[in-house]
Amino acid sequence: MTAPSRRSTNVRLRWAGDDQWAVTTPTGSLAWSQDEPPPPGEWAATAHGHGESTGDLYVGSADRVLASMPDLDGTVKLAYLDPPYNTGRTFTDYGDREESALWLTMMRQTLTQVHRSLRTDGSAWIHLDDGEVHRVRLLAEEVFGPANFVADVVWERKRKPSYLHGQLAQVTDHILVFAKDRTRLGRFSTGEQVASRRVPLHHGSNAPTVLRFPAGSVQMPQRLGTIAAGDMSTASVRTELLDDIEVVDGRNAADFAMFGSFRWNQERLDRELAAGAELLVSSRLPLRPNVISGSGSKTWTTLFTRATGVATNEAAREHQHALFGHAGFDTPKPEELLARIIETATAPGDLVLDPFAGSGTTAAVAHKLGRRWLTVELSQQTVDTYVLPRLTQVLAGTDEGGATYRHVPALTVPTPEGLTARQARLAAQWLGDLVAAGELDGLDPETVAKAAARMREAAAATTPVRVHAGGGAFRVWSAAAAVAVAA
Numbered sequence: 001m002t003a004p005s006r007r008s009t010n011v012r013l014r015w016a017g018d019d020q021w022a023v024t025t026p027t028g029s030l031a032w033s034q035d036e037p038p039p040p041g042e043w044a045a046t047a048h049g050h051g052e053s054t055g056d057l058y059v060g061s062a063d064r065v066l067a068s069m070p071d072l073d074g075t076v077k078l079a080y081l082d083p084p085y086n087t088g089r090t091f092t093d094y095g096d097r098e099e100s101a102l103w104l105t106m107m108r109q110t111l112t113q114v115h116r117s118l119r120t121d122g123s124a125w126i127h128l129d130d131g132e133v134h135r136v137r138l139l140a141e142e143v144f145g146p147a148n149f150v151a152d153v154v155w156e157r158k159r160k161p162s163y164l165h166g167q168l169a170q171v172t173d174h175i176l177v178f179a180k181d182r183t184r185l186g187r188f189s190t191g192e193q194v195a196s197r198r199v200p201l202h203h204g205s206n207a208p209t210v211l212r213f214p215a216g217s218v219q220m221p222q223r224l225g226t227i228a229a230g231d232m233s234t235a236s237v238r239t240e241l242l243d244d245i246e247v248v249d250g251r252n253a254a255d256f257a258m259f260g261s262f263r264w265n266q267e268r269l270d271r272e273l274a275a276g277a278e279l280l281v282s283s284r285l286p287l288r289p290n291v292i293s294g295s296g297s298k299t300w301t302t303l304f305t306r307a308t309g310v311a312t313n314e315a316a317r318e319h320q321h322a323l324f325g326h327a328g329f330d331t332p333k334p335e336e337l338l339a340r341i342i343e344t345a346t347a348p349g350d351l352v353l354d355p356f357a358g359s360g361t362t363a364a365v366a367h368k369l370g371r372r373w374l375t376v377e378l379s380q381q382t383v384d385t386y387v388l389p390r391l392t393q394v395l396a397g398t399d400e401g402g403a404t405y406r407h408v409p410a411l412t413v414p415t416p417e418g419l420t421a422r423q424a425r426l427a428a429q430w431l432g433d434l435v436a437a438g439e440l441d442g443l444d445p446e447t448v449a450k451a452a453a454r455m456r457e458a459a460a461a462t463t464p465v466r467v468h469a470g471g472g473a474f475r476v477w478s479a480a481a482a483v484a485v486a487a
């Protein structure tokens with residue numbers, strides 16, 4: 001189930017220079033231009049690896065590179081954008097200190113290209129800190145449409161805050177998720193199976209409204225026959241059936257309307273039905289439509305933390321050390337974060353786009369997970385120092401870090417026969433709750449603690465499964481004019 005759609009808005013973000021272009025200068029900084037920067041010239045590719053190429057790395061400014069690819073329209077399933085956040089700092093590998101208006105102009109140009117590249121069922125995940133996120137949200141609403149905002153994911157970026165923090169110690173980043181067309185976007189599923197639940201469509205605290213249910217949209221027990229219009233209220237639910245319903249073949253034969261307080265508005269009901277939602281009523285009156293929730297698997301929440309299995313920047317830095325033998329790129333993202341996003345937002349073979357490659361994390365993870373990829377990096381030096389050596393290791397199968405292994409729950413300690421890792425986790429939680437509530441106070445504390453530790457150990461146990469053993473091929477594309485020259 002997706003959250004209710006938001007109202008459209010005519011609020012727009014405006015800034016001095018928003019009618020101009022941002023161009024990238026040869027030093028990598030941004031400058032204003034009255035005219036649209038020229039597209040890059042002819043591209044020349046070098047091939048890496050063996051067999052069919054599944055990845056393309058372009059050297060140049062993302063918005064210009066993407067603008068030079070008309071065939072990209074509607075082909076990308078997932079775009080992950082990790083731009084310079086405009087932090088005001090200067091990193092070793094790239095500058096991150098631009099006038100806000102100029103930076104926003106560059107972001108609008110890039111987002112516009114990303115938007116046209118997406119499939120109708122595709123999504124863009126825009127990673128930012130809290131410096132520009134509020135402006136980019138408005139900007140992205142303008143490019144994607146406010147109704148296509150999906151969520152603001154909070155990612156736990158570091159385990160320990162900086163010693164030099166201000167009033168609050170910042171340990172999280174934002175990832176804004178937008179859909180090309182939210183009515184066509186699927187759920188972001190964890191893959192973990194859950195039993196389906198019935199959720200009442202009536203919802204007392206919402207303002208009363210009229211909902212129209214299309215013919216055949218509600219499953220009804222045959223024995224209800226014809227249900228006469230009328231008041232269907234009880235003490236806790238005020239509602240009225242506005243049309244008679246004839247039940248034929250276990251469904252409503254014609255449209256019918258109900259008045260009452262509902263969980264969804266008409267737009268949402270229509271959207272959910274179009275996406276295959278199941279509605280059913282029980283065999284007794286008064287009439288209460290229920291939604292069958294959960295098509296067998298859980299949905300990720302908007303909280304991406306270590307507790308939910310996502311690594312922090314500390315892990316990314318360790319991996320850089322393993323890859324390069326030194327500190328590596330300044331601001332890498334952990335592969336586990338990209339694996340979470342790519343696995344939930346795409347299927348094997350789908351095309352993943354990252355316009356701001358940096359050290360090539362998205363490309364590496366997409367390759368390991370069997371997705372096609374396209375990435376762009378402005379700096380030739382970054383490509384030569386990080387992206388190419390890293391992807392070469394991925395092809396050679398010598399990169400043992402990040403998303404190379406998936407850690408799957410596995411019972412590695414002796415447990416009662418038939419117990420699954422999930423059951424062990426629930427048992428450990430339950431025992432902890434009982435102890436906290438004092439319900440086991442009569443028992444020997446040492447025995448209880450031992451049992452709890454054993455269950456926790458069983459529940460936490462995972463086994464690494466290698467997902468990529470090396471192999472595959474990609475291309476690197478360069479163009480002399482790929483980096484536009486400032487006017």
Ligand SMILES: C[S@@+](CC[C@H](N)C(=O)[O-])C[C@H]1O[C@@H](n2cnc3c(N)ncnc32)[C@H](O)[C@@H]1O
Pocket residue numbers: 024060061062063082083084085093094106329331332333334355356357358359360361362376377378379382
């Ligand atoms: C925050 S880093 C990306 C880090 C990356 N996600 C990783 O895990 O390594 C941003 C990168 O975008 C590059 N960049 C900046 N402006 C760009 C542009 N207009 N087009 C393409 N790349 C750009 C910078 O050189 C830098 O390498």
